[in-house]
Amino acid sequence: MTEILSSYVAGDWHTPNGKPDSARAVHDATNGQLLHHVSSAGVDFAAVDEYARGTGIPELQKLTFHQRGVILKKLGAYLMERAKDYHEISFTTGTTKRDGFVDIEGGIGTLFTYSGVARRQMPNSTVHLDGGVERLSKTGTFLGRHILTSRQGLAVQINAFNFPVWGMLEKFGPMFVAGIPVVVKPATDTAHLTRAVVADMIGSGLLPAGSIQLISGDVTPLFDYLAEQDAIAFTGSAATAKRLGGLECVRDRGTRFFAEADSLNFSLLGPDAGPGTEEFDLFVSGVVAEMTVKAGQKCTAIRRALVPEQHAEAVAEALVAKLSTQGVGNPREKSTRLGPVVSNRQRDDVLDAIDTITSAGAHVLTGGREASDELAKDLGGAYVAATVLQADDPWVDAVHDIEAFGPVASLITYSSTAEAVALAARGRGSLVGSVVTHDREFATEFVCQVAPWHGRILVLDRDDAEESTGHGSPLPTLIHGGPGRAGGGEELGGLRGVEHFMQRTAIQASPDMLTAIGGEWVAGAERHVGQHPFTKSLADLRLGDALESEWRTVSLEDISHFAEFTGDTFYAHTDEEAAAANPFFPGRVAHGYLIVSFAAGLFVQPDPGPVLANYGLEGLTFITPVSPGDSLKVTLTAKRITPRETDEYGEVRWDAAVVNQNDEPVANYDVLTLVAKE
Ligand code: NDP
Secondary structure (H helix, E strand, O other): OOOEEOEEEOOEEEOOOOOOOOOEEEEOOOOOOEEEEEOOOOOOHHHHHHHHHHHHHHHHHOOOHHHHHHHHHHHHHHHHOOHHHHHHHHHOOOOOHHHHHHHHHHHHHHHHHHHHHHHHHOOOOOOEEEEEEEEOOOOOOOEEEEEEEEOOOOEEEEOOOOOOOHHHHHHHHHHHHHOOOEEEEOOHHHHHHHHHHHHHHHHOOOOOOOOEEEOOOOOHHHHHHOOOOOEEEEEOOHHHHHHHHOOHHHHOOOOEEEEEOOOOEEEEEOOOOOOOOHHHHHHHHHHHHHHHHHHHOOOOOEEEEEEEHHHHHHHHHHHHHHHOOOOEOOOOOOOOOEOOOOOHHHHHHHHHHHHHHHHHHEEEEEOOHHHHHHHHHHHOOOOOOOEEEEEOOOOOHHHHHOOOOOOEEEEEEEOOHHHHHHHHHOOOOEEEEEEEOOOHHHHHHHHHHHHHHEEEEEEEOOOOOOOOOOOOOOOOOOEEOOOHHHOOOOEEOOHHHHHOOEEEEEEEEOHHHHHHHHOOOOOOOOOEEOOOHHHOOOOOOOOOEEEEOOOEEOOHHHHHHHHHHHOOOOHHHHOHHHHHHOOOOOOOOOOHHHHHHHHHHHHOOOOOOOEEEEEEEEEEEEOOOOOOOOEEEEEEEEEEEEEOOOOOEEEEEEEEEEEEOOOOEEEEEEEEEEEEOO
């Protein structure tokens, strides 16, 4: 009997007894050999739910964002050491080594990115602040601010077959940082690769108990347990997205549902980019790459190649010629550019889609069913020939509606910018579009009009081609998702990806309450003036610890000296008459940078001490001009204190408020410093 893939449930591995009737067989995509069966029979879904809620949530949420970030970094390094093993398994799914990098190393890379997001963009606590303070009252005793806290639920990820590692990790990273335990349900055809990675994640011993579970096979019974604090994050077909969106837990119990479904992404050749231009070659290479990478089984692949009428023939010729040079065959061979699709079932779907599109009004330029049958016969696996279809009429519905999820793209012509915009939008919402042009005016007009239908747009030309990551690569720092047909969801996007799994709450309170709840001192809250705060290490420093400086009078000589010394002889500082003619100034005024420099002189504590470095200012605004004879005073207040997990120091953000002798605000800004822990 073949192996039945196990699931990781409530802290233990579970394998069904015997082979249940419902078990699905999985075959090697390259040669059709049976690999194993997949079934979740016998999984105790009540235990899955209880383990995630009873163990996963408390274990994960007792860690700060930074602690979670440190774990992700170690986990990424641990998995990277084992990447070779994953590539071996990946071959059985039809994936070439080159394409496996996108899935495996690319997936692990998202863990590093989210480690950075947690440690650099979030506080070392469990409450994240969103935006600034809103003043809600006249005297400032009643303020408002948004905070983000971890939801008290679990996230079920349901992933597509095409990226068994990336698809799981790009969701896991942000969910883990958000403090949400995860139940992973991989697609059956490639679940063995996901299982290998999850087994190592658990084996690493790095993850808090309950933070990840794996269901190999049907996950449906788990939906009965989901409610308002939980989420389902789905990637796959529009049909399944629709079905899951109608689940009782989503419809009636408030479970949040994120979908990333199929989309008919376009790439457009600009009218300027005729044969002989660099952009023409870039366009052809881009379409070919998107057809061959992962055998076109990418949610971001180019399905619709939009070309100006006058270049259509040249593009067709170039595409067919370039595709004929792409090695087709066993993904284990280095020369292979196009491997098989994941299964014979998927192959049937792709060939059926080609037939539907051609019978609706398109013809085959290269590839198609017959060529694919010949390939499969020769090579003995789930092979589909790279297929370019030419739409007989650009508005044939099928080329805009039917996604052939394999190495297939349709060539569609346009006659004007307005038509190009309308055709791109005809995808009814896509994950990504690309425009290949060196014409800025055209690019600006086109991009701004198609942006509302797309989650991401690549503008490719000779200037960025060398370093461009290409049409098809979602990046962890940029959002991945799209409106309408693409599912309407949004993933990744750096910090945004974490925020999706947290709850945003508007807190209305007094300044002292807001300081305590948010972990950041806000104007109007208590200040503690005493020992110079620059003499305190992180062990002693508290929010609100402050310094009120002495006064310093600014003289005309100071202003003239600063102008000469720095070379900043702008008339407002040097020419009384010209300055007075300026509606903003009463006459000659002090340089803004002079004010900041004097403020530093007023608040600094010169002796060696715990303050190690000043690494910047943020939010600097000059409010009231300073005339010769005015006096300045600065108040410096510890605003945010962020100890670093892996260093002997942390970051302290100080609120700096400079006022004049009339108590009018002169300048406000944050001073950023590094301060020793002890
Ligand atoms: P499906 O939508 O059928 O499957 C995607 C995931 O959903 C799989 O994990 C699948 O599990 C699971 N699933 C399916 N039905 C249910 C259900 N009723 N309840 C819970 N989970 C369910 O897509 P496929 O992977 O089969 O691919 C089919 C088509 O989807 C492709 O041809 C392509 O058009 C599109 N697709 C789009 C992708 C994208 O990223 N936009 C990615 C992959 C596919 P199981 O495998 O066990 O059935």
